[in-house]
Amino acid sequence: MNERRVLDAIDPEALLSLLEELVAVESLGGEPGERExxxxxxxxxxxxxxxxxxxxxxxxxxxDHPAYAADIERDAGLGVVGVLGGPxxxxxxxxxxxxxxxxxxxxxxxxxVPAGERxxxxxPPFRATRRGGEVVxxxxxxxxGALAAAVTAAAALREAGVExxxxxxxxxxxxxxxxxxxxxxALERGHGRGADGAVVMEPTRMAVAPAQAGALNFxxxxxxxxxxxxxxxxxxxxxxxxxxxxxxxxxxxxxRNRRLRAPLFDDYxxxxxxxxxxxRAGVWASTVAESLVAEGRYGVAPxxxxxxxxxxxxxxxxxxAAGDPWLAEHPPRVEWWGARFEPxxxxxxxxxxxxxxxxxxxxAGREPEVRGMTxxxxxxxxxxxxxxxxxxxxxxDVRRAHRPDEGVPLDDLLTAAQAYALLALRxxxxxxxAP
Numbered sequence: 001m002n003e004r005r006v007l008d009a010i011d012p013e014a015l016l017s018l019l020e021e022l023v024a025v026e027s028l029g030g031e032p033g034e035r036e037x038x039x040x041x042x043x044x045x046x047x048x049x050x051x052x053x054x055x056x057x058x059x060x061x062x063x064d065h066p067a068y069a070a071d072i073e074r075d076a077g078l079g080v081v082g083v084l085g086g087p088x089x090x091x092x093x094x095x096x097x098x099x100x101x102x103x104x105x106x107x108x109x110x111x112x113v114p115a116g117e118r119x120x121x122x123x124p125p126f127r128a129t130r131r132g133g134e135v136v137x138x139x140x141x142x143x144x145g146a147l148a149a150a151v152t153a154a155a156a157l158r159e160a161g162v163e164x165x166x167x168x169x170x171x172x173x174x175x176x177x178x179x180x181x182x183x184x185x186a187l188e189r190g191h192g193r194g195a196d197g198a199v200v201m202e203p204t205r206m207a208v209a210p211a212q213a214g215a216l217n218f219x220x221x222x223x224x225x226x227x228x229x230x231x232x233x234x235x236x237x238x239x240x241x242x243x244x245x246x247x248x249x250x251x252x253x254x255x256r257n258r259r260l261r262a263p264l265f266d267d268y269x270x271x272x273x274x275x276x277x278x279x280r281a282g283v284w285a286s287t288v289a290e291s292l293v294a295e296g297r298y299g300v301a302p303x304x305x306x307x308x309x310x311x312x313x314x315x316x317x318x319x320x321a322a323g324d325p326w327l328a329e330h331p332p333r334v335e336w337w338g339a340r341f342e343p344x345x346x347x348x349x350x351x352x353x354x355x356x357x358x359x360x361x362x363x364a365g366r367e368p369e370v371r372g373m374t375x376x377x378x379x380x381x382x383x384x385x386x387x388x389x390x391x392x393x394x395x396x397d398v399r400r401a402h403r404p405d406e407g408v409p410l411d412d413l414l415t416a417a418q419a420y421a422l423l424a425l426r427x428x429x430x431x432x433x434a435p
Contacts, residue, residue, distance in 0.1 A: 002160075002432075003362075003422060003425065005160045005161075006156055006157060006160040006162060006421050006422070006425060007156070007363075007418050007421065007422075008160075009155075009156035009157075009159040009160040010152055010153065010156040010414070010417050010418060010421060011152060011155070011156070012410075012413075012414055012417075014152055014155070015148050015149060015152040015413060015414070015417055016128075016130070016135065016148075016410075016413070018044055018148040018151060018152065019128055019135060019140065019144055019145055019148040019413070020128040020135075021040060021044075022037060022040065022041070022110075022139065022144040022147065022148060023126060023127065023128040023135075023137040023138065023139055023140060023144055024126055024127065024128070025037040025040060025126075026112075026126050026138075027110050027111050027112055027139070028111065028112065028113075028114055029071075029072050029111045029112075029113075029174070029175060029177050029178045030072040030073075030074050030175075030178075034077065034078075034110060034111050034174045034175075035077065035078045035174070037110035037111075037144075037172075038054070038077075038078040038079070038080045038110050038172060038173075038174060039054070039078065039080075041080050041082075041110060041147065041151065041172040042054040042078075042080045042082070042172070044151055045080070045082035045151060045154070045170065045172075046082075048151065048154060048155035048158060049084075049155070049158040050082035050083060050084055050154055050158075050170065051082065051083045051084075052080065052081070052082045052083075053079075053080070053081045053082075053083070053189075053191070054078060054079070054080045055078070055079050055189065056076055056077075056078065056079075057074075057076060057077040057078065057079050057174070057181075057182070057185040058076065059073075059074040059075055059076060059077060059181060059185075060075060062181060062184060062185055062188065065184060065188065067184055067381060067384065067385050068179075068181060068184060069179040069180065069181075069338065069339050069340035069341075070175060070178050070179035070180075070181050070338065070339065071178035071179060071217070071338035071339050072175070072178045072179075074174075074175065074181070077174045077175060077181075077182065077185075078174065079173055079174070079182060079185050079186055079189065080110075080171075080172040080173070081169055081170065081171050081172070081186060081189075081191045082151075082154065082169070082170040082172070083167060083168065083169055083170075084154055084157060084158070084164055084167070084168040084424075085163075085164030085165070085166055085167040085168055085428060086164075086167060101165055101166045101428075101429060102165075102166040102167075102196040102197070102427055102428050102429065103166055103167040103168075103169065103194065103195040103196050103197075103428070104166070104167070104168050104169070104195065104196065104197050104198070104199070104352075104423065104424055104427045104428050105169045105171060105191075105192045105195045105197070105198035105199070105382065105388065105390075106150045106168070106169070106170050106171065106198075106199050106201060106420060106424075107171040107173070107183060107192075107198055107199065107200045107201065107378060107382065108143050108146050108147040108150060108170075108171065108172055108173070108200075108201045109143060109147075109172070109173050109174065109175070109176030109177070109182060109183075109378070110144070110147070110172050110173065110174055111174050111175060111176055111177050111178075111182075112138050112139040112142065112144070112177065113138075113142075113177055113401075113402050115138050115404075116403075116404065117404075120404040120405075121404045121405055122136075122404075122405055123136055123137075123405075124137075125137060125138040125404075125406075126138055128140065130410070133409060133410055133411070134407040134408060134409045134410060135407060135408055135410065135413070136405055136406065136407040137406065137407070138406055139406070140396065140406055140407055140408040141203040141395070141396030141397065141398070141400050141401045141406050141407065141408045142202070142203055142396065142398070142401035142402065142406065143201055143202060143203060143394060143396075145203075145394075145395050145396055145408040145412075145413050145416075146201035146202075146203070146394040146395055146396070146416060147172055147201065148413070149201075149394075149395060149413050149414075149416040149417040149420060150170050150201060150416075150417075150420050151170065152417045153417045153418070153420035153421035153424065154168065154170060154421075154424070156417070156421050157421060157424060157425065157430070161432055162425060162430045162431070162432070163430060163431050163432070164424070164425075164428045164429065164430050165428055165429030165430060165431065166196075166427070166428030166429055167428060168424045168428055169191055169192060169195070171183065171186050171191060171192065173185070173186055173378075176377075176378055178338070178339050179338065179339035179340065179341075180339075180341065180378045180380075180381055183378040183381045183382070184381055184385065187381060187382070187385055187386050192382060192386055192388060193386055194386075195382075195386070195388045196351070196352070196388075196389070196427070197350070197351060197352025197355065197388065197389050197390070197391075197427060198352065198379075198382045198388045198389070198390040198391075199352070199356060199390070199391055199392070199393050199394075199420070199423070200377050200378050200379045200382065200390060200391070200392050200393075200394075201392075201393065201394035201416075201420075202373065202375070202377050202392045202393075202394050202398070203394050203395060203396030203397055203398050203400070203401060203408070204373060204392050204393055204394055204398075205369075205396070205397045205412075206360060206364065206368060206369075206393070206394075206395065206412060206415060206416070206419075207368055207369035207370065207371050207373075207393070208353060208356045208357050208360060208368045208369070208370050208391055208392075208393050209264075209370075209371060209372055209373045209391055209392035209393065210264070210345060210346040210347070210348045210350070210353050210370065210372075210391050211262070211264045211265075211302050211343075211344065211345035211346070211372035211373070212302070212341075212343060212344050212345075212372065212373045212374075212375065212376065212377050212379045212380065212392060213265070213271060213272055213299050213300065213301060213302065213343050213372065213373065213374045213375065213376065214299070214300040214301075214302075214304075214306070214341050214342045214343035214344075214376050214380065215297045215298065215299055215300065215339070215341040215375065215376035216297070216298045216300060216306070216309070216310065216336060216340055216341070217295065217296075217297060217298075217336065217337050217338040217339050217340070218295070218296055218297075218298050218313060218334060218335065218336055218337070219293060219294070219295045219334070219335040219336075219337055220242075220245060220293070220294045220295075220317060220332055220333070220334055220335075221291060221292070221293050221332060221333045221335070222238040222241050222242045222245065222291060222292040222293075222294070222327075222332045223236075223238060223241075223290075223291050223327075223330045223332070224236045224237055224238030224239075224241065224281075224288060224289050224290055224291055224292065225288070225290065226287055226288050226289070226290045227287070227288040228286070228287065228288075229285070229286035229287055229288065230286070232288055235288030236288070236326055237288050237289065238281055238289050238290070238291050238292035239281055239289065239292055241292075241324060241326060241327055241332075242279075242292050242294065244320045244321075244323065244324060245294075245317055245320050245321065245327075245332060246276070246294075247320070248316045248317065248319065248320035249274055249276070249313065249316060249317070250274075251316070252274070252312060252313065252316040253270070253272075253273065253274040256272055256312065257270055257271065257272055257273075260272055260301040260304065262301060262302060262303075262372065264345075264348075264370070264371050264372035265301075265371070265372045265374065267371070268374055270374075271299070271301070271372070271374045272299035272300060272301050272374070273297075273299045273374065274296060274297070274298050274299060274313075275296050275297050276294045276295070276296035277295065277296055277297065278294070278295040278296070279292065279293070279294050279295075280292070280293050281293070298310075298313060299374065300342075300343055301343060302343040302344065302345040302372070303343070303345070304343065306342065310336060313334060314334045317332055317334050318331065339376075341375075341376025341377065341380060342376075342380040342384060343376075343380065344379045344380035344382075344383045344384060344390070345372075345383075346379075346383060346389045346390055346391060347389070348370065350389040351389070351427070352389045352390070352391055352427065353370075353389070353391055355423055355426055355427045356368075356391050356393050356419070356423055357370065358422075358426070359419040359420075359422040359423035359426065360393070360415070360419045362419075362422055363415050363416075363418035363419040363422060364415045364419070368393075373392050373398070375398055377392060379391075379392055393416075393419070394416060395408050395409070395412035395413050395415070395416040396408035396409070396412060
C-alpha cells in the first residue's frame with residue numbers, strides 16, 4: 001500500500017472546516033449542544049463513507065455499572081461510533097503494520113468545559129479563530145481538534161482507496177469532562193471490546209503517553225457558627241477554621257509527590273496535584289458564615305491503591321482538625337463524590353505504543369516524547385473495563401485547555417491527522433481496493 005498516497009489525500013482545509021463547525025457548537029456537558037455536536041460528527045462521518053452507529057445512551061441503566069462516575073446527572077445522551085473496515089479478530093504483530101486483522105480505536109469526546117468569563121477571551125470562545133499559526137476557541141485543544149483530525153484521517157484512507165485488513169473505530173462520545181460516562185456507554189454497547197489497541201486523543205503536545213494519572217473529586221465541609229457581622233467574635237468563622245486544613249492538604253500534596261515519583265512523570269514538578277477549585281461559604285455579607293465547603297480534585301498515581309489514597313486525605317484533615325478546639329468538637333466532613341478518573345498505564349513496549357511512536361515519527365519527522373500525562377482521561381476505561389492497551393496522543397497542550405484563549409497549533413492538527421492515518425493503516429493492515 002502506498003502510504004504517500006494516503007498522506008496526500010489528507011485535506012487540511014476540510015480538517016479546519018470541520019473544526020470550525022464543531023467549535024461553533026456550544027457542547028457543554030448535559031446541555032443540548034452536547035447532542036448537537038454528536039449529531040454533527042455522525043453526519044460528517046457518514047458523508048466520508050464511514051459506517052456510523054449513533055444511539056441513545058440510557059444513563060439511568062448505566063449508573064448501575066461499577067465504573068460509572070459523573071458530576072452531571074443525565075437521563076439520555078447520544079453516542080456516536082464510526083467504523084472503517086470489517087470485523088477483526090485480535091492478531092499478533094510487531095506494531096509496525098505487518099499484521100492484518102487488528103482493531104484500533106481512536107477515542108474522542110464532543111463535550112467541552114464552560115468558557116468562563118468571556119471578557120477574558122480575545123475572540124469569541126465558540127467561534128474558531130485562526131491567528132498566529134493556531135486555531136483559538138473553546139474545545140480546539142480539548143479535544144475537537146483531534147476529533148476533526150481523526151475524521152479527516154479516516155476520509156483520507158477512503159479517498160486513497162484503502163481496504164483495511166482490520167477495523168478502525170472512531171468514538172465521539174459525550175460526558176468525558178465530568179467522568180467518562182460516554183466512553184463507558186460505548187464499551188457497554190460493544191464498541192472497542194476486544195480491540196487490539198486504542199488511542200485516546202487528548203492534548204499531549206504530540207507526545208505518546210502510555211500512562212495517565214488519576215483524579216478523584218472530594219468535598220470538605222467545615223462547620224462554623226453564625227453571628228451578626230458586627231459581633232463577629234461571638235460566632236465561629238469557618239473561613240478561618242479552613243486555613244489550617246488547607247495548609248495540611250498542601251503539605252500532604254508535597255509529601256505524596258515526593259513519595260510517588262514514577263519514571264514517566266519524572267520531569268513534572270507536581271505530577272499528582274491536589275487542587276481546591278471551588279469554595280463557598282455563607283449566605284449574607286454581614287453574617288458570619290455557618291459553614292464553608294471546599295471542593296477539589298485529588299491526583300493519584302498509576303498503580304496507587306485508591307482506598308489508601310483517600311484515607312491519606314481524610315487522615316490529614318482529621319489530624320489538622322484535632323489541633324483546633326472548635327474543630328475537635330465539630331469535626332469537618334470529607335466526602336468523595338462525582339467524577340472518578342482512575343489512573344491507568346500500558347506497557348511501553350506494547351504494540352500500540354510502538355505503532356503510535358512509529359506513526360508520529362514518520363508524520364512529524366522526529367521521534368515523539370514518551371511520557372505520562374498528569375490529568376485524568378478515558379484511557380482508564382479502555383484499559384480497566386475493556387482490557388485494551390491504550391495510549392494518549394493528540395494535538396495541543398493541556399496547559400491551553402480549560403482556560404481563556406484555548407488554542408491548538410495548525411501544524412499539530414495536520415501532524416495528528418497524518419499520524420492517525422498511518423497508525424490505522426499500519427496497525428489494522430491495509431491494501432489497495434480492487435478496481
